[in-house]
Each structure stands twice: as structure tokens, then as C-alpha cells.
Amino acid sequence: MGKSILITGGARSGKSTLAERTTLALGQPAVYIATAEAHDPEMAERIARHQARRGAEWRTVSAPLDLTGALDASDGGGPRLVDCLTLWLSNLLFAERDWEAEAEAFATALARQSAPVVIVTNEVGAGIVPENALARRFRDAAGLVNQRVAQAADEVLFCVSGYPMKVKP
Template structure:
């Protein structure tokens, strides 16, 4: 099995940059599995910023929903960076898919991966309790997803002020 790492942290904690550096440290070419979808101009700009930061050593594989399939399709192409699980979760929830089943399938696929996989996710539990049911459902689901992935991977790092703190 390839090495598996989860990098979590708050908004603008530096987790994507840390993950990109770690991924390229595992091989000269890497695959960026992008889960984001640009539904507005602001998100288009965020995606463009991420793309501009990456160089020619990256191949992008866009997959907002079928993460297990994306991992299987890209295995053998070098280390993979999945950015991010939080957007993947929201995509699943808004599309009406069973996020828990999708998460179980993705986690079950990890031991068969030959190449390393690094996941980025947002730590969403440090704020106030959301004031609406959908936001609370998402926060709870993200917390559970993060716990399950953290239990399955080899390493977990918390990004704080642009620095990785190894948790596991």
C-alpha cells in the first residue's frame, strides 16, 4: 500500500501548500485530484489561484463526486493529492448521494493503492454551533468523515499558521 496522509486545518491555515510540498516530496510528478466545482466567479478565482501555484510536474484530474473511481484511475501515475474532502462531502450532500457509503468505499479502496495519497480537509469543529439545520448537518458530517479518514491513514497533520504539526 502507498503511504496515506491527511492534512487538516482551518481556513487559510496553509494546508493546501503544505500538502502540495509533501506530495511532490514523494515523487517527481504528481496528480492533483480536484474536487472543487466553479459555480461562481469567486470560486473560479480560487481554483485559478490553486492552478497557478502548481507547476508542470502536476497533472490535474477533476472529480467532484466519484473519488474512489478517481483514486483507482490515477493509481500508478505517481503520488496523488486530493484537495479537498470537505468540498467532496458538500458535493455529495448537495447531489443527494449517500456520503457515508461513498466514504466507506473510498476508505476501503485505500489499502489497494500503490501510490501515495494525501488528503486535504477542513477542520470545521472549532467554531460556533451553526444556526441552521443544513449547516449543522454538514459540520457533523465533516467531523465524522475526518475522523474516519484520520483513523484509516498512516499520518495526520494539522496546519497552523502555514506550519504542519504531526498529530499521528
């Protein structure tokens, strides 16, 4: 079984950069499984910055909805980096998909992987209670997805200002 590492943290905590370094340390070439979609110019710029930071040692797979399928299809092709679960959750919610079933399938898929998987997610439960129902629904769903994937992962790191803190050995 391949090792699975969940890296969580707040916005701009350095978790993606940490995840990229961690993934490359597990072997090369690596597979970057991207969940983001560029629906506006600002998001397109964010995606471009992430792509520019990565070098030739990365192969990118786009998986805005079928994350489990992308994980299974890329197994055996080097370590994988999934970035990120919260964007994937947003995509599932907007597509009106069963996010609970999808998250369970993803967490279950981690156990059958032969190559390592590093997963990035946002810690969304440390702030104030959002004022609107959609934001509260998203925050609650993200917390549940993170808990389920953390349970399935071999290791969990919390990233603060670019530095990891081990949460689960």
C-alpha cells in the same frame, strides 16, 4: 501499499500549500485530484489561484463526485493529492448521494493504493455550533468523514499558520 497522509486545519491555515509540497516530495510527476467546481466567479478565481501555484510537474484530474474512482484510476501514476474532502462532501450532499457510503468506500480504497496519497480536509468542529440545520448537518458529516479517513490514513497532520503538527505518526 502506498503511504496515506491526511492534512487538516482551518480555513487559510496553509494546508493546501503544505499538501502540495508534501506530495511533490514523495515523487514527480504528481496527480492533483480536484474536488472543487466553479459554480460562481469567486470559486472560479480560487481554483485559478490554486492552478497557477502548481507547475508542470502536476497532472490534474477533476473528481467532484467519484473520488474513489479517481483515486483507483490514478494509482501507479505517481503520488496523488486529493484537495479537498470537505468540498467533495458538499458536492455529495447537494447531489443527494449517500455520503456515508462514499466516505467509507474512499477510506477503504486508501489501503489498496500502491502510490502515495495526500489528502486535504477542513477542520470544521473547532468553532461555534452553526445556527441552521443544514450547516449543522454539514459540520457533523464533515467531522465523521474526517474521523473515518484519519483512522484509515497512515499519518495525520494538523496545519496551523502554514506549519504542520503531527497528530498521528
